[in-house]
Amino acid sequence: MPSPLLSLTWTDHVTGRQGFLVVDRLVRGVASGGLRMRPGCTLDEVTGLARGMTMKEALHYDPANRYVPLGGAKGGIDCDPRDPEAYPLLVRYLRAMRPYVESQWTTGEDLGLSQDLVDRAAAEAGLVSTVQAVYPLLDDEAGARRRLADAFAVEVDGIGLDQLVGGCGVAEAALTALDRAGVPRGGTRVSLQGLGTMGGATARFLSRAGLTVVAAADLKGTIANPAGLDVERLLTARDAHGTVDRSALRPDDLELPGEAWLSADAEVLVPAAVSYAVDASNQAQVTARWIVEAANMPVRPEAEALLAARGVTVLPDVVVNSGTNAWWWWTLFGDVGADAEEAFAYTRRSMRALVELMLTRARTDGTTPRAAAHAIAADRLPLIARRYGWYR
Template sequence: MILSKAQSKGGLLKNVKQQFNKAADLMNLDQGVRKILQINNNEIVVHFPVRMDNGEIEIFKGFRVQHNNALGPYKGGLRYHETIDMDASSALASWMTWKTSLARLPFGGAKGGVQFNPALYSQAEVERVTRRFTYAMGDNIGPEYDIPAPDVNTTPQTMAWIADTYMSTKGPDERAKSQHIVTGKPVGAGGLEGRDRATGFGVVVNIKEWANYTGQSLVGKRFIVQGFGKVGYWAAHYLSKEGAIMVGVQDESASLYTEDGIDVETLFNYSRANNFSIAGFSGAMHIADEDFFALNCDICIPAALGNQITIENAHLIKASLIAEGANGPVDPEADEILIERGITIIPDILCNSGGVIGSYFEWLQNRNGELWGVDMVLNKLENYIIDSYRRVMTRAEEYKTDARSAAYIEAIARIEVAYKQMGIFP
């Protein structure tokens, strides 16, 4: 399938470095700060044994890259995927640094995961992998030091296992103080109401701001979504409520299209009953995977893995807006092609920042012993994202540049100020 093939090409680390350097040149970033931000603070690799259901021992490899914590504790997801490695973790960790800074959160950036496909293991085995990985990480994570969250193939249940394992290693008086070791937990285990939809909801808030900024209506706009998981579904859900029409969807199992529009909730219910696969859905026709990005639409939401839009397919895109629900779905070469073609891109560190903003809310809720309702969460989330969007547009006008470079400039500038004001010890 296209999803896995494009991801396997790698290059995420190269991409994020190119994007950083472009912004750093434009803003004439302090050379000392530039050197600091070009490297990771810490790179952690752990190997740990896990007993399988059949009694055999299997060795797993886990990663955690802590890019920068000038603005606060490291923050970033954990993914369970065969492609996760040090380079991918480094790219994603640095993206988290820019994302948290852009959103004006008191966090830095980190990322990591375990190199395996959880679909090939039983739930009991995945739980043991999760708990052993948490134990192997030890004090390299902590509620005031490095706070993991869900990412590809990890869930609220995964976070609950991590929280329970971490809290179990602490003394009785410390356990209750450690609930915010992870975010993205189930609501019953200290999670945030609305966290499941925060990223997808944030994507749509950005799209609405784009429509307001350009004087357009979303009613009748045709959109396609790549990936129909946590981000893709909620983005489609909220965008359809604005009167937009979903005409195409792609996941690892199939690519669907219908000119008349696909009902979001009908497809979601089918997917949920079909092991979260859209293959075989009768409400749309199945098309070739390579034709997906060439579909006639107004808005394209890549919400799967990285490097999906490349030099090979950028010229096929008909959408006038690309809203990056995934991290790094457009590579730098494709970026230039799209900009030249006049296609607007809402960059990942802005567009999908709803997830980490929601994580911040959950972290605060746990830390302060509070409970927030979903309406309060979404209202606060919308305010944060609108503020970020408008600051990025101001930077774009100031530097006469594209939204991605403007978002990087806004994010990097905040960190540059922190280093200049705090200095470097000793």
């Protein structure tokens, strides 16, 4: 793998904590990728995420779209987002990274950070917007910014569209795999790790599609019910970090240890929280047929090889969770409007086509879905480069 274009480690002068920025690749001078905050975040982790963003962007390349994929980047801060120092640390990080956000790096929420919080900190750091680097690429900047602002103001059942569209994409990826395998949705069980933005929305879309969510893990442990959890009840009882108030549980809901989501009796597992959740030591607990990576890098490579050897299919993050990023740009560039049904329909159509392409390529090449996704991205990157030039 080639080295990233830019790799930075920043040390906060107040707390001594570190933050990172990696720009893997630029397209038309700009790269896209979220900002995460978690204790133990490392430069290697951010580097891998930035490379994944390069692939996510390339996978959604359609020459007919107004949206032209950007390069890949990622930011990370080594801090617990619940720490009292977390917000001022975020502001100082963004202030330090301001030259890059203004000119090269478009960013937004990721693990541990909400978009509202990132936007507030960015304003305090003196930034116009966390996506201002892309503004020079827009034909009508004022109209595009207004369209994105309008889209972020849309709510569905009290939840912002921006918090739902990624989960819509994850759910569609899972449903595409089930449909290809001829597995009926009714009676198919799902277990999730994480009920935050991505996990909560995924649970909602899958349950509304007829699947049964039997387990969901948060910071306090796993909530389970073999007969099915009341997803809407749990989502209503979440705090800002996706932790469910246990007083909202029904009498027959079970409280199990945190790792119990992994071994739940379910056909579909959705790791939607942290990276590296499934490793070589715990993958043996998995009895599901599919793992759908809503989080970034939740399955370690050595675990994926062992899972594949016993017939467990991993649908990779570079495809599965790419809907949020793509929706931002579809909206900003004008491929979709500020309308929930239009956004969901476009996301479903795009994700289904991409997952179908990936699974067909995997079958044809005799490889895993991840290898197939990487091969598709490798095919598309030169097309983008020929059209817009190389920036390495």
